[in-house]
């Protein structure tokens with residue numbers, strides 16, 4: 086299902102019929118134990134080594150946290166995995182295939198997406214319009230074509246099904262009631278919900294979340310976390326970068342600690358909490 090965006094619309098729409106949650110879960114391939122494998126990743130900027138041999142795996146169906154002190158290389162690692170940056174060395178393997186150096190849209194088509202902040206120009210569009218543009222431009226284009234005269238009925242039918250899926254995803258994230266609202270008018274938390282809804286519409290296997298709770302009030306944070314857990318239970322895999330240590334420790338089953346660009350240690354939250362090296366790395370020792 087990772088390349089659902091490339092499938093005929095009717096295939097994508099078939100998943101809609103199974104109901105919101107079933108629709109998302111229907112195509113997740115849980116047979117791959119470690120969908121993401123990062124091996125010896127390196128990246129320098131001038132004289133600064135941001136990522137220095139990072140090696141780790143993310144297990145299928147887990148909510149895995151990537152933590153580390155400021156400047157540890159978390160964002161750079163995310164950018165290397167998702168194709169925003171090219172590594173100097175090392176490999177990124179996704180669902181058993183080497184994706185090192187691929188472009189972000191190729192990686193997204195394979196089923197690995199990261200959430201993005203809503204760009205300023207999209208703030209002037211409604212939530213619904215943002216959703217229609219989310220997965221691939223062709224989806225948005227087909228929607229607009231459907232409202233034009235002379236379009237064949239079967240095409241229009243497929244697009245109605247696609248629109249139905251958009252509404253299901255909006256419903257799932259409890260933002261259907263603000264579909265006509267301009268994205269620029271949303272609260273910080275509602276924007277985060279929309280960002281995740283947009284990512285989910287591409288029907289990914291794995292989501293990389295970079296600080297998804299920043300600026301979100303506690304009520305919406307709880308809601309957002311519930312959605313993440315619900316999706317994880319359906320088989321989706323999450324890699325999460327988050328500064329809030331309590332949030333990581335209370336929600337992730339596995340935690341990877343980056344320090345100076347490489348993996349210091351990894352384990353369960355309890356193991357990480359009591360790890361002396363980790364406490365030292367953070368200096369403050371508030372883990």
Ligand SMILES: Nc1ncnc2c1ncn2[C@@H]1O[C@H](COP(=O)(O)OP(=O)(O)OP(=O)(O)O)[C@@H](O)[C@H]1O
Nearest residue numbers: 130133134135153154155156157158159160161162
């Ligand atoms: N584009 C860049 N040019 C130069 N140096 C960079 C660039 N991006 C990152 N760095 C440097 O690489 C190191 C790792 O940065 P990175 O942002 O990946 O760490 P991080 O763990 O995400 O940090 P934080 O928790 O503060 O967001 C830092 O020393 C940073 O200053």
